[in-house]
Amino acid sequence: MSEKxxxxxxxxxxxxxxxxxxxxxxxxxxxxxxxxxxxxxxxxSLAVGCACLMxxxxxxxxxxxxxxxxxxxxxxxKRVRPECxxxxxxxxxxxxxxxxxxxxxxxxxxxxxxxILVNNxxxxxxxxxxxxxxxxGQRTTTSPKGRDAELTGQPLNMVNQMxxxxxxxxxxxxxxxxxxxxxxxxYIKSAIETQMNGGGYSMVEVLSPCPTNWKMxxxxxxxxxxxxxKDIFPVGEFVKNGExxxx
Amino acid sequence: MSRKLMKGNDAxxxxxxxAGCRFFGGYPITPQSEILxxxxxxxxxxxxxxxxxxxxxxxxxxxxGAAAAGFRAMTSSSGPGYSLLQEGISYIASAxxxxxxxxxxxxxxxxxxxxxxxxxxxQATRGxxxxxxxxLVFAPASAQESVDLIALAFDKADEYRNPTMILSDASIAxxxxxxxxxxxxxHDPNADWAVRGKxxxxxxxxxxxxxYIDDFDTYIKNKxxxxxxxxxxxxxxxxxxxxxxxxxxxxxxxICKEAVESARSQGIKLGLLRPITLxxxxxxxxxxxxxxxxxxxxxxxxxxxxxxxxxxxxxxxxAPVETFLGGANIPESSAIVERAVSILKEQR
Numbered sequence: 004m005s006e007k008x009x010x011x012x013x014x015x016x017x018x019x020x021x022x023x024x025x026x027x028x029x030x031x032x033x034x035x036x037x038x039x040x041x042x043x044x045x046x047x048s049l050a051v052g053c054a055c056l057m058x059x060x061x062x063x064x065x066x067x068x069x070x071x072x073x074x075x076x077x078x079x080x081k082r083v084r085p086e087c088x089x090x091x092x093x094x095x096x097x098x099x100x101x102x103x104x105x106x107x108x109x110x111x112x113x114x115x116x117x118x119i120l121v122n123n124x125x126x127x128x129x130x131x132x133x134x135x136x137x138x139x140g141q142r143t144t145t146s147p148k149g150r151d152a153e154l155t156g157q158p159l160n161m162v163n164q165m166x167x168x169x170x171x172x173x174x175x176x177x178x179x180x181x182x183x184x185x186x187x188x189x190y191i192k193s194a195i196e197t198q199m200n201g202g203g204y205s206m207v208e209v210l211s212p213c214p215t216n217w218k219m220x221x222x223x224x225x226x227x228x229x230x231x232x233k234d235i236f237p238v239g240e241f242v243k244n245g246e247x248x249x250x
Numbered sequence: 251m252s253r254k255l256m257k258g259n260d261a262x263x264x265x266x267x268x269a270g271c272r273f274f275g276g277y278p279i280t281p282q283s284e285i286l287x288x289x290x291x292x293x294x295x296x297x298x299x300x301x302x303x304x305x306x307x308x309x310x311x312x313x314x315g316a317a318a319a320g321f322r323a324m325t326s327s328s329g330p331g332y333s334l335l336q337e338g339i340s341y342i343a344s345a346x347x348x349x350x351x352x353x354x355x356x357x358x359x360x361x362x363x364x365x366x367x368x369x370x371x372x373q374a375t376r377g378x379x380x381x382x383x384x385x386l387v388f389a390p391a392s393a394q395e396s397v398d399l400i401a402l403a404f405d406k407a408d409e410y411r412n413p414t415m416i417l418s419d420a421s422i423a424x425x426x427x428x429x430x431x432x433x434x435x436x437h438d439p440n441a442d443w444a445v446r447g448k449x450x451x452x453x454x455x456x457x458x459x460x461x462y463i464d465d466f467d468t469y470i471k472n473k474x475x476x477x478x479x480x481x482x483x484x485x486x487x488x489x490x491x492x493x494x495x496x497x498x499x500x501x502x503x504x505i506c507k508e509a510v511e512s513a514r515s516q517g518i519k520l521g522l523l524r525p526i527t528l529x530x531x532x533x534x535x536x537x538x539x540x541x542x543x544x545x546x547x548x549x550x551x552x553x554x555x556x557x558x559x560x561x562x563x564x565x566x567x568x569a570p571v572e573t574f575l576g577g578a579n580i581p582e583s584s585a586i587v588e589r590a591v592s593i594l595k596e597q598r
Binding site for chain 1: 272273275299301303304305307308309311312313314315316317318319320321323337338341345439445446447448449450453454455456457458
């Protein structure tokens with residue numbers, strides 16, 4: 004029988020809704036940091052939204068940034084303490100709507116930080132409003148008849164925005180299957196390795212379910228990612244060791 | 251100590267480096283850009299970091315990160331750009347971190363214009379950003395005072411774990427004057443609260459301290475009350491026997507000093523009270539003035555009276571408080587004397 008081993012960084016049970024993907028992503032990040040021996044020298048930057056629930060349960064040094072500004076805060080830390088492992092943990096509303104500029108410019112300057120951007124296609128904490136990543140036709144509290152892409156634009160593909168930039172590492176993973184979770188762990192490890200080797204900016208986007216605001220149960224949330232979300236947001240590695248690769 | 255001819259902005263920037271500042275994240279805007287330009291080459295010379303940010307929003311949050319990591323950090327801006335810093339400053343105050351902010355004031359609301367002015371008095375002294383916080387606001391009246399006050403601003407930011415502010419203006423910042431610079435000061439970034447990974451200890455959370463302090467309302471009020479009590483700074487010129495006291499800071503106070511001298515030579519008893527801290531406003535200075543003073547005249551470079559309110563509160567309205575508004579134009583000292591004489595005539 005295999006031993007159930009919880010990373011020491013997870014100091015309390017998480018506070019996310021049942022079926023939420025954040026708990027899995029938290030666990031994967033914690034495992035990677037511990038396996039790489041970086042837990043004692045890591046500083047995380049998060050802002051608001053569901054991500055901020057981590058501040059009490061994920062036992063790394065944290066700074067809580069204003070909404071959207073986590074990348075700028077992370078840059079401030081990394082520039083003065085280059086020996087630290089510095090990462091942002093943000094939702095899609097935070098990093099891609101209000102924080103689009105800070106997120107993009109950290110990549111444009113190829114800042115030596117890691118961004119973990121959770122794409123669940125919704126503003127979760129505020130009760131399910133439309134996000135930049137909401138799918139066409141997706142019903143949210145601010146698109147009750149379904150997202151009209153003619154009026155509100157197409158879902159924002161952050162990987163496409165970044166893949167032509169001279170950055171260190173870029174990938175998109177998911178938490179919708181055991182296979183995906185194992186791959187996600189590999190991506191996050193590669194991203195942190197890139198940073199600690201001075202390889203420049205690294206970003207991993209993670210497709211994650213929000214059953215509460217998608218008004219789905221856990222199983223349909225997972226099949227929704229597999230059958231629909233992945234078509235619009237393909238998973239895989241896009242930039243590795245500073246070289247653009249085919250996913 | 252030898253003196254050097256320097257532009258106000260450059261002198262302030264060099265003094266910041268000598269005060270131990272090792273991080274600047276900022277964005278160009280006239281009339282503060284020389285601070286940005288100077289630090290772009292000077293900080294790397296001392297192993298410091300300069301980042302030209304994509305916006306003031308980003309710059310202030312880089313300062314937040316560097317300050318949280320324990321380093322002396324600052325940014326500077328002017329009018330419209332300073333408005334964009336306010337969100338981040340509120341967060342830094344709420345997290346009780348030291349950092350220094352400089353507003354080289356320009357004229358007007360909206361885009362306004364790049365002329366010298368003192369339009370941002372309310373923004374500086376009333377909090378600016380959202381919520382319950384205050385900043386110590388220092389108002390230099392010369393290049394030398396820019397040098398002296400930026401060092402004090404860093405020290406006081408550390409002492410109170412609170413952001414502090416220099417409220418300068420385009421004249422003080424752009425003119426060249428001789429300055430004596432202090433020796434280089436090295437700052438230890440490894441305070442026990444600084445984030446750098448938990449390093450074997452407990453993990454640290456930099457966020458609003460209200461989440462972790464018992465009876466926070468009392469605690470935070472006491473903090474700002476202590477600052478208000480202990481940090482009032484001012485300069486008084488011939489206020490003990492003055493019939494009319496001019497109140498002015500920054501570039502306006504330079505003209506007012508000349509006005510006092512010129513009036514006194516004509517037998518008109520003017521005095522000057524020059525606040526060096528705008529918050530806390532130097533209420534204590536009013537205890538030392540002529541108890542028979544007939545009027546106060548607040549001299550401000552703006553289109554609306556602003557500091558006038560603080561003068562009224564500080565003097566308890568024991569004498570009338572008038573305002574001389576220069577707009578974007580620095581007045582002649584003779585115009586101030588003329589106005590003072592006319593006010594005194596009305597008081598007879």
